[in-house]
Amino acid sequence: MKLAIIYYSETGQTKELAEVIAEGMRKVGSEVRLFSVDEPLDEAYLSACDGVVFGTPTHMATCAWRMNQWLIEERASIPLAGKLGGCFATAHYAQGGSDSAILSILGMLLVKGMLVYSGGSAHGQPFIHHGPVALDAVGNHYEDAKEMFAIFGQRFAEKAIELFEK
Template identity: 65%
Template sequence: MKIGIIYYTHGGHTQEMAEQIAEGIKSKDIEVRLFSLDDQLDDNYLNDCVGIIFGTPTYVATSHWRVVEWLTSNKSVKLGGKLGGCFATAHYAQGGSDSAIMSIVGVLLTKGMLVYSGGAALGKPFIHHGPVALDAEGTHYEEAKKMFTIFGERFANKALELF
């Protein structure tokens, strides 16, 4: 079983959180690879994946244009029927990270993905739309790393359940 994580990072925070999610996925003995939108993506690997998670920094309360551009212009990776998830990094709690995640979720649904959030039904940490790490809110960024790992574990468990 394979899962991919596609992200764009400007200052490295989104990449760091993608790595935390990957650790959670690996703990379930699932193969996972990370793909920066600055590099060449392995379309064959991504087509073989049962799930793909998308990560974005938050810009003006929405996802970065590079993530949306890939999602809307990609013709070689088939997303329909795959498990999808999202995460974001931001500076402040009111910076729009939920809006950034939801802007991606709409595209994933349009592409036919089964969207997974981690939800509140699994208890703490509550991950409503997807995990968020805030770098300008005290120690939130460092403390969020554990939540991102748990999100990876939960995403992997759902992939195992479904596929």
Template identity: 30%
Template structure:
């Protein structure tokens, strides 16, 4: 199996989505994948960030750890896995801005046939995890990605996550992802890496 190349691009404000992203990356690397882990950048200035306690500090720390995603990252990858907190039942504007910036490589057909997945977190129960993940399914279809859902293909999914992707509820940022949440995220990385390794294999000229 060829070495799969996995791009995990996410936005996180308080760390919950970042923790899921790390677990997805761990699962992908366990299958031998080469992983690029990238954090989308803020779309607002410091005066807005100052209105939410810890936002600026958390952003600075995560930006030290994770590089900003580029269109070249998406072209490089065999699979792209998006991660986002829920914003009013939909994707965070920071991640959406990155996706919108892929128009050039999309127009050139450079994203067609790559695998796609998504994971997310929300602050409250029924806060929009599933609607957010499903909204990105639509985006992935437009980009030409092959969408990889989780279904109920692993025992962890009967305890946490969704059939659409790994999820977590932070209960007002009072909790961090637990073992069951991280198990689903790791499995998502494994599942997509395994499939990406197959599509990355060179096609025989005799085929």
């Protein structure tokens, strides 16, 4: 099962959490590669993927402009329709708009024909409705959230296997 994580990271935190999600995906045997929108992407690999997770820092209560730009203008050569899609965000504070950032990306994924993953509450704790969020200015939340990111990765990969393994 080939999966990918496409992210934008300014401080390195979104990239670090993309790596944590990838660890969770690998626990169930998935092949995973990470790609920054600011670097060349392996279009052949991405075309062969069954699932892609997108990661963004939160800016002005929405996704970072660079991730938005990539999804709208630059992803044209990468077919996303029919693939499983998911999202995660980093933010400073709980009321900083991370849910809005995730939902802005999930809406675009639906328009592009992706199947949107949400474990919701079906798997029990931790509940990850839209996608995991890590907050860096709230106590130890950023470090404590890493377990939830790994669980999200594992659950996402399990769903991709369930849907696409032939």
